Amino acid sequence: MTYEELVPVIRRLAIEAGNKIMEIYNSDDFDVKVKSDDSPVTAADEAADALISAGLRAAFPDMMLVTEEQSASHKERGDTFLIVDPLDGTKEFIHRRGDFTVNIALVEKGVPTRGVVYAPAKERMFFTLADGSSVEETGAFDPETAGATSPIRVASSDNAALMVVASKSHRDQATDDYINKYSVKDMKSAGSSLKFCLVATGEADLYPRVGRTMEWDTAAGHAVLSGAGGKVVRFDDHSPLVYGKEGYANPFFIAYAPGVELKEA
Incomplete structure (x- = not known):
């Protein structure tokens, strides 16, 4: 797996998962269950997880995959792996506050090196390019066609403000x-x-x-x-x-x- 292969796949899967999440988010009602750790889970978490996991396993069958919604994957250990939170901010989702994200990342030797964060209700998506730099994409978020991207950079901080x-x-x-x-x-x-x-x-x-x-x-x-x-x-x-x-x-x-x-x- 190269970074050039990885980045388009995780971008596409994040958008497809976001589309599925928004279908449920915009429905009249959805069920909320409680997991063994007392955290909530919805049909959107499960649907997004199934979509992303299937896509990653098809594209990168030899890569270890850890995902929040599959407890068996939490027993696997390694320093290089793909890691997924299909719907981070389930409480925000349940209360229809919009601040929830799809998260897919590559960890190498204990360090997250590539990743995508997509907030479908906010219409914001951030990801790393193959060279490791980060961008924000704007537009219609077509899973098959990349939109316009702009580089992002941390602030030059003023410690007095x-x-x-x-x-x-x-x-x-x-x-x-x-x-x-x-x-x-x-x-x-x-x-x-x-x-x-x-x-x-x-x-x-x-x-x-x-x-x-x-x-x-x-x-x-x-x-x-x-x-x-x-x-x-x-x-x-x-x-x-x-x-x-x-x-x-x-x-x-x-x-x-x-x-x-x-x-x-």
């Missing part, structure tokens, strides 16, 4: 306490992996996450942010956030533009 983005559904006192260590010009809230993309485009400087996430929640956004010049580090010691951990659970982390002077936890 930072723009901070935080979770819409998981905001807590610990997050606020950490944000208060900085000189903040303004705050914005967003759901799902869109927060990584807002840092990647320069719409925000800093995204701290003091709460539970899984690798499938973060890998695609991490790849997009890296391709735009940003960084993702552990909250505790500011070492790089690595992937392929047992159980695929993340520690707390900080995503940021490199001009931000990070504060200690």
